[in-house]
Amino acid sequence: MAVQREWLDRDFYADLGVASDASAADIKKAYRKLAAQLHPDRNPGDTAAEERFKKVSEANSVLSDVEKRKEYDEARALMSSGRFRGGNGGGFGGAGGGYTGTGGFDIGDLGDLFGGAGGGGGGVGDLFGGLFGGGAGGGNRSQGYTQQPQRPRRGNDLETETTLAFRDAIAGNTVSLKVTSPSPCTACHGSGAKSGTSPRTCNNCNGSGFLNRNQGHFGFSEPDPECQGTGTRIDEPCADCQGTGVQIRPRTINVRIPKGVEDGQRIRLTGQGEAGRRGAPSGDLYVTVHITPDKLFTRTGNDLKITMPVSFGELVLGTTAKVPTLDGQVSIKIPPNTADGRTLRLKGRGVPKRAGGAGDLLVTVKCAVPRKLDDAAIEALKVYVEAEQATGFDPRADWGR
Structure with missing residues (x-):
């Protein structure tokens, strides 16, 4: 991945208002906030907001990409250390820009920068090759290296x-x-x-996008200012x-x-x-x-979940009930003596899977208590309670111990 030359003239962290050690989550949060504020739909006719929106979008595209951010940080670190700078103090691509002979970097770095003997490619040479639009290695040192548009x-x-x-x-x-x-x-x-x-093809650089010049014993290529390194006009x-x-x-x-x-x-x-x-x-x-949430279903992975109300009698005696699915209602069997809160499984009634088939529908039964009973129902319930007590059943026998 080649580092873009334009990156080096920009502080993408400042554009997003985050620190240089900001996490990926912080960068994403800052971008979304600024993009919402500056979006052209919210600022019709505001050219300043439009330009700011472009800068914020470009900053996010670099800093949200792990590889791009790494290369950007490496290039900025080298520039700030003074190991690579333009002859005009302007960094990459400035007037008279190039490698400096004193105070800029150790002469031993040339082997890496220009792909000399034992360089083997990669490292800093590849990084700066990307900055100028082509490979930095493989050329004759005295003649510079060939750049692509x-x-x-x-x-x-x-x-x-x-x-x-x-x-x-x-x-x-x-x-x-x-x-x-x-x-x-x-x-x-x-x-x-x-x-x-x-x-058309740029006549100044013959379509190469770069102009060659010599400095001491070395040849250098720099972007053609007339075509901005594109090779066309x-x-x-x-x-x-x-x-x-x-x-x-x-x-x-x-x-x-x-x-x-x-x-x-x-x-x-x-x-x-x-x-x-x-x-x-x-x-x-x-x-x-x-x-948006659904009023009946929730989801866990490829399984759907639903809570179905049932009566006490249905739990004790068992029954067959209708349960809604994504494709309409189907029957489900509730066994006798089913405990309140038990979850029953309907195979293949969940979320469709990409590889085929579907997850399951998990049906949790919940006992519904009637809000009002008539006299006959109350009397019948009293009879049941007496019969239940006669069996010795205690719902709280093991509770609270």
């Missing part, structure tokens, strides 16, 4: 949320989401060039997107929610995130699903 940057990943009813989540559903985000320009189809024209920028190939606009996305999705689950939609500049690939869109 910087590819247009992939768009950032985006996050959104949706809420489903409990039973829709179990059965699966298709929802329409409205997303306002950087999208490919409809006028130039993402190229950045005016309709009827196309980007746009003579007539698209008026709608000012040559970026990207517009912020609302769009509707139909999302298929799979069967059995769980509360808090994230669904990834490849290529539905922020559009890349000048035709670069789009990022991904992550949809977090929230599920």
Whole structure:
């Protein structure tokens, strides 16, 4: 994974308002709060909020990715230590930028940085190779190393949320989401060039994106300032997107929610995130699903749970009762002398599994006490109580000991 040069001019931690040792949870929380405040839908026509929203989104895309964050931190640590800096004090890609001969780093580091004998690739050399858009190793030291044109940057990943009813989540559903985000320009189809024209090869660098220069015994390549290292030029920028190939606009996305999705689950939609500049690939869109509770069912894994009211007589004598499921009512047998609170299992009546089949429905029986009885029922109950006492039954015989 190559580190983007633009990263080094930004403090992504400051953009999100978190410390450099912030946890992944803290970063996610800070991003969601800022994204909600700055979203273009909440700030129509506010260009300052729109630019801040872009910065916050980019900061989150780097810091929420473990590998990207690691590379970003490593690069910033090297810059702050002074081991790698531009001749103008400006870090990477500044005017006169390059490796300094004194006070910047130990000459022994050159073997790693330029992939010299015994370097073996990897490490710092790979890191800085990524910073300049190509591999840093393998070239002749006296002639510098060959750089490839910087590819247009992939768009950032985006996050959104949706809420489903409990039973829709179990059965699966298709929802329409409205997303306002950087999208490919409809006028130039993402190229950045005016309709009827196309980007051309940069004459200044012959399409390489880099200019070579010598400093002492070493050759160096640095991004061509005229094409910003892309290797192409746009003579007539698209008026709608000012040559970026990207517009912020609302769009509707139909999302298929799979069967059995769980509360808090994230669904990834490849290529539905922020559009890349000048035709670069789009990022991904992550949809977090929230599920509203159901009045009858709860869920544990692939099993569903339900509480069914029954009478005292049904528990003692046993019965066959109807119990609701996701597919309608089915019969369940309650054995005689069933204890109040016992859980009965109906196989295959739970949440559908991806590999086929389904979980179970767990039915807990709960004795319902009548609120009012007529005189005949009361007299009959008194007779029963006397008969019960005559057997020596004591419901609290072992209770409280």
